[in-house]
Amino acid sequence: MSADDAAPMLVFATSDKGGTGRSVTSCNIAYRLALHGLDVAYVDFDFGSPTAGALFEIGHAERGITDDRGMHSYLRGNTGEPRRLIVGRETDRPQLRRDAPGAGQLVLFPGDLGGAEFGCDNAMVARGTALFAQLLSEFAVVIVDLSAGRSVALEIALRATASTMLAHRAHRWLVFHRWTRQHVLAAGGLVHGQHGLIKTGAIWDRQRDKLLTVEKSEQARLASMRCVRTAVAASDWTHTVDRPAQAAWLKEQANALRELATANGIGAAMVLGQTPIEPMLQWREQLILDADVNAGLADPATVAAYTDLARRLTVPTTWDIE
Numbered sequence: 619m620s621a622d623d624a625a626p627m628l629v630f631a632t633s634d635k636g637g638t639g640r641s642v643t644s645c646n647i648a649y650r651l652a653l654h655g656l657d658v659a660y661v662d663f664d665f666g667s668p669t670a671g672a673l674f675e676i677g678h679a680e681r682g683i684t685d686d687r688g689m690h691s692y693l694r695g696n697t698g699e700p701r702r703l704i705v706g707r708e709t710d711r712p713q714l715r716r717d718a719p720g721a722g723q724l725v726l727f728p729g730d731l732g733g734a735e736f737g738c739d740n741a742m743v744a745r746g747t748a749l750f751a752q753l754l755s756e757f758a759v760v761i762v763d764l765s766a767g768r769s770v771a772l773e774i775a776l777r778a779t780a781s782t783m784l785a786h787r788a789h790r791w792l793v794f795h796r797w798t799r800q801h802v803l804a805a806g807g808l809v810h811g812q813h814g815l816i817k818t819g820a821i822w823d824r825q826r827d828k829l830l831t832v833e834k835s836e837q838a839r840l841a842s843m844r845c846v847r848t849a850v851a852a853s854d855w856t857h858t859v860d861r862p863a864q865a866a867w868l869k870e871q872a873n874a875l876r877e878l879a880t881a882n883g884i885g886a887a888m889v890l891g892q893t894p895i896e897p898m899l900q901w902r903e904q905l906i907l908d909a910d911v912n913a914g915l916a917d918p919a920t921v922a923a924y925t926d927l928a929r930r931l932t933v934p935t936t937w938d939i940e
């Protein structure tokens with residue numbers, strides 16, 4: 619991963635359910651990418667809950683901004699220039715304000731305070747598409763945090779990536795889910811279901827290009843997707859030796875879950891990586907800095923997981939397409 623080795627990348631962060639760790643994990647990936655020298659845009663497309671500002675500890679944008687220049691206003695056509703917040707300048711967190719040597723710029727495009735979900739129309743799709751194209755010309759990685767489920771945000775993203783303007787640009791999809799039965803079933807449905815990412819994406823692709831076969835389009839969509847398993851419990855149960863029944867049960871469940879994921883088309887081959895349960899994040903949604911590890915507050919494995927996700931996201935070998 620370096621600042622100049624790859625084409626700009628548009629990354630959509632999705633999940634079927636809320637509370638999957640999509641925003642926290644995406645923000646931490648964005649931060650790690652910036653530390654590695656990449657200019658990164660983080661676009662808050664979670665229209666029902668525009669809280670990305672809180673994760674970067676930007677107090678005045680904790681739940682969206684108030685000057686009617688957030689994402690909601692931009693997509694509705696109320697402003698041509700959405701607000702940009704340079705995280706290193708706007709954050710209240712002192713360690714984030716210090717310029718790390720060689721780091722790229724991390725810029726948040728926040729939502730509007732009080733902004734809510736809205737209906738989708740062609741003009742909104744056009745504005746979203748234009749914004750993504752513009753950001754791809756400025757940033758190495760553009761991460762778009764989408765509202766959960768089959769939302770308007772998702773529709774804009776699917777239609778934008780099917781458009782003539784963006785179809786041939788690198789776009790990637792990360793599907794975040796917890797490592798439980800319900801989350802695995804939900805995430806499998808979001809990827810492969812009748813109204814899921816692949817089938818819906820292919821419908822829009824074929825509206826652009828009538829000669830494209832369903833198979834080809836679905837194949838390309840699938841190849842652009844990976845899952846991220848969040849807050850995964852440790853699989854080391856040596857501490858339960860006193861309770862062998864529990865250890866045996868946990869092992870059995872872990873195996874069953876792996877099988878369920880594979881049966882639902884989101885097995886190991888589809889996984890970009892996973893994050894461990896991080897106590898800090900169980901109490902507070904935030905970036906995990908190296909300083910948190912050095913102070914003995916955060917688990918080193920958490921930072922290792924985010925660094926690894928950032929690396930895998932940007933190395934070409936992860937994506938067997940193009």
Ligand SMILES: Nc1ncnc2c1ncn2[C@@H]1O[C@H](COP(=O)(O)OP(=O)(O)O)[C@@H](O)[C@H]1O
Pocket residue numbers: 633635636637638639640641642643794848849850893894895896897899900901902903904
């Ligand atoms: N690795 C982790 N360990 C423990 N808690 C986590 C982890 N990742 C995320 N969380 C917590 O899970 C909750 C949901 O995360 P969030 O990113 O807000 O989900 P989403 O954006 O999918 O709704 C938050 O309280 C967050 O701090």
Ligand SMILES: [Mg+2]
Pocket residue numbers: 640641642664
């Ligand atoms: Mg979120």
